[in-house]
Amino acid sequence: MRSTGSRPAWRDCGNWAASAALLLAVAALFVPALARPDRFLYPTFSPHSDLTIIHWPKVHLQAEAWQTTGTLPLWTPANLSGMPLAANQLAMRFYPPAWLLLPLADAGGAGFNLFFILHLWWAALGVYWLLRCGGRLDRLPALIGGLTFALSGKLLAHMAGGHLSLVAAVSWLPWAFGGLWRLFDARPTLSARLPWALLVGLALAMQLATHSLIVIYTAYLLSGYAVWEAVAGLRAGRRPTWALAGSLAVIPAAAVVLGAAPLWSLLELAGHSNRALSLAEAGQFAATPLSLVAGLLLPTGQAGHEAVIYLGLAP
Incomplete structure (x- = not known):
């Protein structure tokens, strides 16, 4: 909001x-x-x-x-x-x-x-x-x-x-989200929104060079917020502009260009790595729902970071 x-x-x-x-x-x-x-x-x-x-x-x-x-x-x-x-x-x-x-x-x-x-x-x-x-x-x-x-x-x-x-x-996640927030709040011109779009693209590129799962989580967050802003704008009578569409298009373009080296290498290897496993194969040693519930209700420092759920402040 x-x-x-x-x-x-x-x-x-x-x-x-x-x-x-x-x-x-x-x-x-x-x-x-x-x-x-x-x-x-x-x-x-x-x-x-x-x-x-x-x-x-x-x-x-x-x-x-x-x-x-x-x-x-x-x-x-x-x-x-x-x-x-x-x-x-x-x-x-x-x-x-x-x-x-x-x-x-x-x-x-x-x-x-x-x-x-x-x-x-x-x-x-x-x-x-x-x-x-x-x-x-x-x-x-x-x-x-x-x-x-x-x-x-x-x-x-x-x-x-x-x-x-x-x-x-x-x-880099808060910088990506903050950049998108400021993009929607900037003046409705491409020049005013472009720096914030580049910031989001840079943050995503840095994530591409470090951990792909966090890129996915960040993309979920950014997409959800963009939809929220779009719906709120339509309800308020604001029509999407070419400047907004153009600045949003800059984000994935900048992320791909700035993160081209790790992204290209990762995609080339994906078919030959454990990323090519089926869902059943990949989940063979996954934590069970029972162990996750136990880690939630009875947290312990001896269980390990992969067996504990963190709810944070959501409830």
Whole structure:
């Protein structure tokens, strides 16, 4: 639902001080890890995680290739009899922030902890901007909203599970939604709406380079909100304009163009990966409804992030 009246610009929201406050709040969670930069973060129920099983080897392989050849590898011999690395989103080969991990590949968990801090901060800042500059909330509730999202149980569980690329993808969700919100609220001209369409496209492209499932969830959210705005506009007597249609068309175009490299590689590999499995094959080891209900009613830190449902504030 769109609010009325003018919204404060970024420079008028007190956002620079707020961004520093959000960064400090997120970093405070990592004080024990920052004190031991060589240590990795693990969940309470396991002595390892996807971070050291999946992400660290891929980062180390890319770092070695960069140091010896000056290029990033397209293939990894470390899985099965070898597999494409460029088409694996978990390698984040086409995600620029992940390149910061390469010089820290031999620094233990330091680089990964920094990666988590920056992306949880980016998620918090995105929600803050959405609530403060979009929803016109006061600074304190906007700050609380940002931290509530970034430090939510589900997101922290994924962090503990070592889901590096998933956390990165989720951090772009509020920027995608906020960009679409501002697009509908901007002046009804293509020039006014185009920057917000490009922001949404950029956020989706960053998700394409990190985790495809989050792209799908984000697309559901954006599509639902766009339909909501369209219906509300028709009820209010506002007709869709070419400027609105054009700006909305820019979003998928920008996402495909900016995310062409990971998208093309992913589509090429899909038919030869577990994405080609049938629904029955893919769900063979899925959590049962009984286990999910048990995780909902009797949550425990020993069950694991894949066996617990997070309702959030929906009820």
